[in-house]
Amino acid sequence: MKNLETRKDIELLVNTFYTKIIKDDLIGFFFKDVVNVDWDKHLPMMYSFWESILFGQMSYKGNPMQKHFPINQMQAMEKIHFERWLLLWRTTIEENFIGFNATMAITKSENIANLMAYKMEMARKN
Template sequence: MKHLESREDIELLVNSFYTKVVKDETIGFFFKDIVKVDWDKHLPKMYSFWETILFGQMSYKGNPMAVHFPINRTEAMEKRHFEQWLKLWKQTIEENFTGQNASMAITKSENIANLMAYKMEMARKL
């Protein structure tokens, strides 16, 4: 196991995670069928997002919450979806990394998943 400490490590983490996501029966359809993700664009954004979150590099520009609202209007993004996202994320971290940044990546992802689940649920009630 190695420490999560560089952009290259984030790229490994994100790539490994999304390999799981697209195969997943609970959330994979969001990426393949609903959004039809352009991976050449999406992955670099995710590298920058996590680089900003974990290392303070400020390489990410965007509003992840705003991106998810239109998806939520097409297909409800429910708490169980975010729980599965979180499960796969934690699993990927634990398979590849150890240390403080790996722990922080889990903590931050829990906060993100909980906030996103809450916001998506509230948006559906409006």
Template sequence: MKQLETRDDVEFLVNKFYEKVGADKTIGFFFNDVAKVNWDLHLPKMYGFWESLLFGSASYKGNPMRAHFPINEMQAMEKHHFEQWLKLWIKTLEEHFEGEMAEAAKTKASNIANLMAHKMKMARR
């Protein structure tokens, strides 16, 4: 196991995570069928997002909440979907990384999952 320390580590983590996501029965369809994600565009955004969140770099430009509202309109994104997303994130982290930054990545992802679930629910009312 290694520490989560660099942009290369973030890219590795994000790639491994989205391999799981794309194949997941609970949430994979959001990416593959609903949003029809272009992975060549999406993955670099996620590298920047997590690098910014974890290391304080300014490599991410965007509004992740705004990007999810149109998907939520097509197919409801519910609490259990975000719980599965978080479960896959934590599993991926624990398979490859340890230490303070890995724990921070779990905490930040948990906060994101809770906030996103709440915002998507409110948007459907």
């Protein structure tokens, strides 16, 4: 196990995570059927997102919340989906990394998922 320290580490984390996501019975369909993700665009965006979150690089330009509202309209993104996302993310980190940034990646992901789950639910009610 190693510390989560570089963009290459983030790339490994994100790639390993999304390999699990697309195979997952509960949430994989969001990425394959609902959105049909363009992985050549999505993965580099996620590398930059997590590099910005963890290392303060500010390489990510975008609004992740805004990108998820249209998906939520097509298919409800519910708390159970975010919980699975978190489980897969946490497991991927724990299988590959240790240290402060690994712990921070888990904490930040929990905050992001909880906020996003709340906002998606509120959007469905309005």
